[in-house]
Amino acid sequence: MATVETWTGAEVRALRQAKRMSIESFAAHLGISARMVSKWEARGAGITPRPVNQAALDTSLASSDTEVHERFARLTAGSPSVLPNPGGDDSLPFPRQHQLRHPGDGRRMALVEAGVFLAGPGKEPVWLPDYYIDVFPVTNGDYSRFVAATSHRAPQHWPGGSCPDELLDHPVVFVTWDDAAAYAQWAGKTLPTSHQWEKAARGPRGHIYPWGNQPTPAKCNSRESGLASTTPVSCYHSGVSPYGV
Structure with missing residues (x-):
């Protein structure tokens, strides 16, 4: 599984596509506006989200299942910001139950x-x-x-x-x-x-x-x-x- 050193609009688009979510649903998932997601994707590698949004994107990727990680890796192949998983498991110690x-x-x-x-x-x-x-x-x-x-x-x-x-x-x-x-x-x-x-x-x-x-x-x-x-x-x-x- 991969991790992202610094998110740009290019990795944001790749994660959204890997999760197979619309811009609106992905924005709601992150707790931000759809306009902001559209701005990031339009500017690609030329924009870097704020730290609070970097953390949100980190958590979204980390909590994704294996298929999402595989699609994300294919979509970001060659990106210098995407690194191999450094190890460790920061997931919750329990099943995801409400x-x-x-x-x-x-x-x-x-x-x-x-x-x-x-x-x-x-x-x-x-x-x-x-x-x-x-x-x-x-x-x-x-x-x-x-x-x-x-x-x-x-x-x-x-x-x-x-x-x-x-x-x-x-x-x-x-x-x-x-x-x-x-x-x-x-x-x-x-x-x-x-x-x-x-x-x-x-x-x-x-x-x-x-x-x-x-x-x-x-x-x-x-x-x-x-x-x-x-x-x-x-x-x-x-x-x-x-x-x-």
């Missing part, structure tokens, strides 16, 4: 597909590759298995170091970043980056809330709900993000 159960802690995880999302208050476009993220916050029950297996310090709201039964399906609280990182390492995971967390929560279009742009207390446990305590993690089905988390 949801699965992690083999480490058995928790459900959702796929956040590669693409551009609008980040921060300025809604700046940021490219991220595929990743999985937990569907629900870590519960007291999940965390109690970690504590039992590792003798890690229990949260302060567990009387006598044991979680009350009525809180087992509530999100664990009174944990530090170090506690969370230790849990993730035990489970065979990593904590999400700030951009991964934001994309999973807001979706690709930069919504203020997971469900849109209007504050709706019925969709989450907020101060306005007046509950003044945690609630089971599965309470707010109508408040899920576009990725189902």
Whole structure:
């Protein structure tokens, strides 16, 4: 399988043709406008996409199947930018399913597909590759298995170091970043980056809330709900993000 050192419009056209996609569908796949793809292809080797789009093209090629790679190699034969595969496997460690159960802690995880999302208050476009993220916050029950297996310090709201039964399906609280990182390492995971967390929560279009742009207390446990305590993690089905988390 090949890799591309620097993408130009020529390699962009070859990848689109290898994937057998129209300009419109390829643009949507990359999270950009069809006009931009047309511009790249028209200028060929004379144009180099921006780094964020270079990364998007890298991920699109890397996630393609063998037939696409074979067609791409034939279409780019002789191009100095296309190199033999340097080795290594940066693919996801799981099958490409929209949801699965992690083999480490058995928790459900959702796929956040590669693409551009609008980040921060300025809604700046940021490219991220595929990743999985937990569907629900870590519960007291999940965390109690970690504590039992590792003798890690229990949260302060567990009387006598044991979680009350009525809180087992509530999100664990009174944990530090170090506690969370230790849990993730035990489970065979990593904590999400700030951009991964934001994309999973807001979706690709930069919504203020997971469900849109209007504050709706019925969709989450907020101060306005007046509950003044945690609630089971599965309470707010109508408040899920576009990725189902």
